[in-house]
Amino acid sequence: MSLSQPDSSPTDLSRGRSSAPGSDRESVSHRSPELALPSANVDNLKRRAALLARTRRFFEERRYFEVETPVLSRDVCVDVYLDPIAVEGASGERHFLQTSPEFAMKRLLAAGAGSIYQITRAFRDREFGPLHNPEFTIVEWYRVDADANLLMEEISDLAQALLGTAPAERWSYREAFRRTLDLDPFTAGNAQLAEVAQSAGFHDREAERDDLLDFLLATRVQPELAKHDAILLHGYPPSQAALAEVATEGDVTTALRFELFVRGIELCNGYQELRDANELTRRQNEQNEKRIGQKKASLPTDSRLLRAMEIGLPRCSGCALGFDRLAMLALGATSIQEVVAFPADRA
Amino acid sequence: MVSYNTSDFRKGLKVQIDGEPFLMVECNFVKPGKGQALYKTKLKHLIKNTVLDRTYKSGESLEGADVEDTEMQFLYQDGENYVFMDPTTFDQPTLTAEQVGDDAKWLKDGLMCMVTFYNGNPIAFAPPNHLVLRVEYTEPGARGNTATNVTKPATVETGAEVQVPIFIETGELIKVDTRTSSYIERAREDKK
Numbered sequence: 001m002s003l004s005q006p007d008s009s010p011t012d013l014s015r016g017r018s019s020a021p022g023s024d025r026e027s028v029s030h031r032s033p034e035l036a037l038p039s040a041n042v043d044n045l046k047r048r049a050a051l052l053a054r055t056r057r058f059f060e061e062r063r064y065f066e067v068e069t070p071v072l073s074r075d076v077c078v079d080v081y082l083d084p085i086a087v088e089g090a091s092g093e094r095h096f097l098q099t100s101p102e103f104a105m106k107r108l109l110a111a112g113a114g115s116i117y118q119i120t121r122a123f124r125d126r127e128f129g130p131l132h133n134p135e136f137t138i139v140e141w142y143r144v145d146a147d148a149n150l151l152m153e154e155i156s157d158l159a160q161a162l163l164g165t166a167p168a169e170r171w172s173y174r175e176a177f178r179r180t181l182d183l184d185p186f187t188a189g190n191a192q193l194a195e196v197a198q199s200a201g202f203h204d205r206e207a208e209r210d211d212l213l214d215f216l217l218a219t220r221v222q223p224e225l226a227k228h229d230a231i232l233l234h235g236y237p238p239s240q241a242a243l244a245e246v247a248t249e250g251d252v253t254t255a256l257r258f259e260l261f262v263r264g265i266e267l268c269n270g271y272q273e274l275r276d277a278n279e280l281t282r283r284q285n286e287q288n289e290k291r292i293g294q295k296k297a298s299l300p301t302d303s304r305l306l307r308a309m310e311i312g313l314p315r316c317s318g319c320a321l322g323f324d325r326l327a328m329l330a331l332g333a334t335s336i337q338e339v340v341a342f343p344a345d346r347a
Numbered sequence: 348m349v350s351y352n353t354s355d356f357r358k359g360l361k362v363q364i365d366g367e368p369f370l371m372v373e374c375n376f377v378k379p380g381k382g383q384a385l386y387k388t389k390l391k392h393l394i395k396n397t398v399l400d401r402t403y404k405s406g407e408s409l410e411g412a413d414v415e416d417t418e419m420q421f422l423y424q425d426g427e428n429y430v431f432m433d434p435t436t437f438d439q440p441t442l443t444a445e446q447v448g449d450d451a452k453w454l455k456d457g458l459m460c461m462v463t464f465y466n467g468n469p470i471a472f473a474p475p476n477h478l479v480l481r482v483e484y485t486e487p488g489a490r491g492n493t494a495t496n497v498t499k500p501a502t503v504e505t506g507a508e509v510q511v512p513i514f515i516e517t518g519e520l521i522k523v524d525t526r527t528s529s530y531i532e533r534a535r536e537d538k539k
Contacts, residue, residue, distance in 0.1 A: 079381065080383075081378075081381060081382055081383045081384065082381075126354075126384070126405070127376075127378060127384065128376060129375060129376025129377070129378075130375070130376070131376075132376060132378060200400075200402075201399070201400040201401045201402050202402050203401050203402065203403055203407070204403075204404050204407070207404075210382075211382070211383055211404070214379045214381075214382030214383060215382075215385065215402065217379055217382070218377050218378075218379045218382065218385060219377070219385075219387065219402060240381060242381055259380065266379065266380055269380045269381070
């Protein structure tokens, strides 16, 4: 797998010189002494540690209490594009390395824990690049009695406190597409979306509507967001609600889901949390069908979270933040490999 | 022909799209939080040098291009054609002026360089990254001035123009980087 790090020698390739050095298969041996050393320098690791302490202080000052939940669990979030790593111990029972601590944290909320946060490791198989590592540090928090609006305010405060960004501008998903593509993501037909995506270089004739929207968001809208310090994108299509509630405003139904983009980099994803166990089951089944359609293994849809939701999840909003990306932005780095000691290729 | 899956995608890969050969000059893994994994690539046409932006979803594949590099000797220029020779088979492939492009300015008789073949046909050549060349002409510099930060243009024996330090004189040998057309250092006369 290639690291796709920032191009250090553009001249080698700019002339199509196929014999240029470095163009041969770059098979880095696992015995290579370079891979014994961290990819981040020690100074960056110290600054990362200080940022971690400041992150904890932010939540402690707001009276969140820090919790710990299993990294290895029987339950798993079913999402077509989140691939958990399954682990089988000697007992033969299958467990999953958690793609986020969401399920277990919500079980604590149902038990009356109040507002909670956690800084832990999450795992997503095969995600590797300048902004991805299959094992990463996630900051996740839930605030009881908070709606999407209140949590968006808190996310903006957090970015200001830890990154020194300007207060986050709020753009609706619809507005963002209209501004950058002159296209309404809620009313445009699939054929129109496919045409725009194809002209932007997307090579997938079987792409579904959400795939087209994701592609356009990642390749056309995000570069526009990069021109701003901090933007909270909110009001996603209901098909992308994941674990968020949906609401109807005017002529559209949107998911009460929001994401923070700092200088164009996706940093946080939050929801006004879905509390209806039946609706969660319906969505998880739908995601499983999509997984099967893409020839991926189906995942168990039953979970202890469902049982807890049947007992009752308090009204709350929650958010997950990629800490490695936060550190990258705080330190002015251009890849998370500069702020992680041993990324997957050195792990 | 081999085919490359997105997980094999990397800079330097030679692939074929609609029968045309491309070099992957950039490949970035992009994945919106809840979206599918995408590989954003920049592909450069190996003959036309045009660049294509293509994004592939995880799991797709591209056919490899039958592109081969062979070390060859430049023989001579025949009008619009440049004639090379394979020193082992004595084959003499020719490239057009368009295929040779701007790098023609580094060619001199007998130069060993890399010729690229696509489906058995020559499509491009690349001179060595470093060449030692004689300065054909440069304005005389002030004697004793050894500053390297002040430069002047010099024309080398193959016709290329290179910026050189002020102390370089006509007739001297210099080592240049052909990728950037830049001066590296003064070179000594070999075997004299």
